[in-house]
Amino acid sequence: MRGVFFDGSSVHLRRDLPDPAVCAGETLVRVRRAGICETDLQIARGYMGFRGVLGHEFVGETSEGRRVTAEINNACQTCETCRAGRQNHCPSRTVLGILNHDGAMADYVAVSTRNLHAIPDIIDDRCAVFIEPLAAAFRMIEQAEVGYGTSIAVIGDGKLGLLCTWVARSSGARVTLIGKHPEKLRVAGEDVQIVHLDEVERLRATFDFVADCTGSPTGFPLALKLVRPCGTVILKTTVAGDYTINLAPVVIDEVTIIGSRCGPFPRAIAALATREIDVTPLIGAELNLDDAERAFQLAGERGARKVLLDMHSK
Ligand SMILES: [Zn+2]
Numbered sequence: 001m002r003g004v005f006f007d008g009s010s011v012h013l014r015r016d017l018p019d020p021a022v023c024a025g026e027t028l029v030r031v032r033r034a035g036i037c038e039t040d041l042q043i044a045r046g047y048m049g050f051r052g053v054l055g056h057e058f059v060g061e062t063s064e065g066r067r068v069t070a071e072i073n074n075a076c077q078t079c080e081t082c083r084a085g086r087q088n089h090c091p092s093r094t095v096l097g098i099l100n101h102d103g104a105m106a107d108y109v110a111v112s113t114r115n116l117h118a119i120p121d122i123i124d125d126r127c128a129v130f131i132e133p134l135a136a137a138f139r140m141i142e143q144a145e146v147g148y149g150t151s152i153a154v155i156g157d158g159k160l161g162l163l164c165t166w167v168a169r170s171s172g173a174r175v176t177l178i179g180k181h182p183e184k185l186r187v188a189g190e191d192v193q194i195v196h197l198d199e200v201e202r203l204r205a206t207f208d209f210v211a212d213c214t215g216s217p218t219g220f221p222l223a224l225k226l227v228r229p230c231g232t233v234i235l236k237t238t239v240a241g242d243y244t245i246n247l248a249p250v251v252i253d254e255v256t257i258i259g260s261r262c263g264p265f266p267r268a269i270a271a272l273a274t275r276e277i278d279v280t281p282l283i284g285a286e287l288n289l290d291d292a293e294r295a296f297q298l299a300g301e302r303g304a305r306k307v308l309l310d311m312h313s314k
């Protein structure tokens with residue numbers, strides 16, 4: 001089969017890959033579409049030490065023709081962490097296309113059967129690719145009481161920043177999106193306050209919650225400036241590499257810091273099915289899997305919208 005393979009130095013389309021080995025408890029899925037995300041670009045730069053087929057945002061169909069996607073953490077289900085209900089943190093987990101498990105940028109992917117979610121017909125393939133990142137945005141609402149009567153600033157106008165903005169808005173919170181790309185800030189929608197990064201100084205110590213979606217070492221220090229005393233900073237993006245930061249304000253202002261990763265698929269599916277959240281403004285170029293290398297180039301361009309790989313188009 002075909003698959004987008006990272007061999008430790010570069011990303012290539014390979015046509016000589018064996019079909020995935022389907023382990024006990026797994027289901028073989030024929031992939032229809034997959035999305036390229038920031039994590040994939042980081043892996044392609046060698047940051048996560050992964051080798052294999054990339055891809056963790058996808059929609060496909062089972063051998064019975066059921067349209068599905070799957071959660072990405074494959075947990076052992078037996079260790080103490082799993083039994084406590086924290087499967088996404090299982091110490092021996094594999095993660096689709098990220099950690100010790102081949103991913104979905106291929107003709108076929110094997111996924112944990114218990115991780116499968118059916119996709120309602122009303123969600124088309126292109127939007128369904130966003131279920132995984134949208135679920136990650138909803139994770140923030142599970143962890144922090146963002147909602148009516150609260151204010152939140154989202155820093156970063158990339159795809160995850162916009163998804164977090166929309167999730168926060170649908171929670172009822174007053175939302176401010178901070179970024180530096182006017183064309184992306186405009187996508188946020190009417191009831192979101194838009195602030196350019198150059199103008200944030202006046203917002204010092206303002207917000208109940210600040211979500212850092214920048215993927216940059218500058219995001220967290222800015223979040224600490226913007227959050228009010230006893231407020232909460234939510235870290236949604238990882239930053240590759242170490243950096244230095246003064247944590248004294250965290251103590252003095254008694255700031256709560258929350259790390260936030262994977263989230264609830266059913267909530268994301270419901271939000272797309274009811275059009276509570278419309279992700280279509282985030283959809284960018286669509287290329288056939290055969291053009292995967294070019295698709296990665298496009299995805300890596302500054303300000304790129306979500307680049308999709310279509311497995312079957314010509
Ligand atoms: Zn991703």
Ligand SMILES: [Zn+2]
Binds near residue numbers: 076081090092
């Ligand atoms: Zn476990």
